[in-house]
Amino acid sequence: MNRGRALLAAAVAGVALTTVSGCIAGPEPTVAVFEVPSGGQFTIELVTPELVEHAQALLAGENLAAVPQGVVVRESSSVNMPWSWHIDPATLEFTNITTEACDGIPQYVEDEILTSDSFCPWSARVIAVEGPDA
Template sequence: MRRLLTRLGGPAVAVMLTVGPARPAQAAGPAYFEFTDAGRRTAVVRIDDPGTIQHARDLLSGATDQQPHIFGRIVKSPAAYNPKWSFHYDPGTVHFFDVMVEVCDATTPFVEDHLDEAGGSFLPGLFWCPWTSRLTREVPAP
C-alpha cells in the first residue's frame, strides 16, 4: 500500500503544481462606465449584471459594435459615482440596445433640465434610452 501511495504521490504533486491551488471564486462586483451622448456631456453608469458588464467591455475594446446605446430606468437622485447630475440609472435595469422607441430618447442635459417632468409623458416609467449614447471608458469604483 505504501508503494502505491508513493507511486501515485509523484503524479498527484506534478498535477497540483501544474494546475495550481484551488482559488475561491471572486465575487463579481459592479463596474462603472463613463458615457456621452449628443449633449456632449459625460455621465457615469454603474452596471451590476456580469453579462452586461462584459458587453460594455466588449464595446470599449471593439470586440462588438452591436447594441452600443444605454437603456434603463433612472432614479431621481444623485449617486456618489455620478456627482454631476441629479439623477442616475438604477444599476439593476441597465441594458444596451440598437433601436428603441422615441419616447425614452433625450440628451443628458435635457433630462437634467426636465427631471421634475420625468416619469409622466416625458420618459414614461422613468425609462431613459439616449439614442446617441456611447461608452467612452471604464472608470474606477468610487
C-alpha cells in the same frame, strides 16, 4: 447612573460612526462612462459581469447592441456626478431598438424635459469602463 449613560452614548456613537464610515468607504462600483455628442457625459453602474463584459466590448469597438437604456431615479448618485439623477443599475440593458420618448441628452433628464421614466440616448457611446471589475 452617569457611567451607564456615558457607556450608552459611547455605544450609540460607535454604531453611528461605523454606519457612516461604512457608507463612505464602501466598495467602489464598476461603471461605464458614456458620452453624448453635444450633450455631455453620464455614468451608469454596471452590476453584473455580463454588463461589464458588454461595456468593455463596446469600448473595444465590437458591433453589439449599444444604446444604454434604464429607469431614471431622480435622486443623486455618487456614480453619476454632477447630475442629480442616475439610472437604476438593476434596469440597465443595452439595445439597438428603443422608443423616441426616452432618447435625449443628460441635461434633458436633469431639467426634466425628458418626461419618460427611462433614458435611452441613441447617440451615447462608451468612452471608459472604470472600477474594480474593469
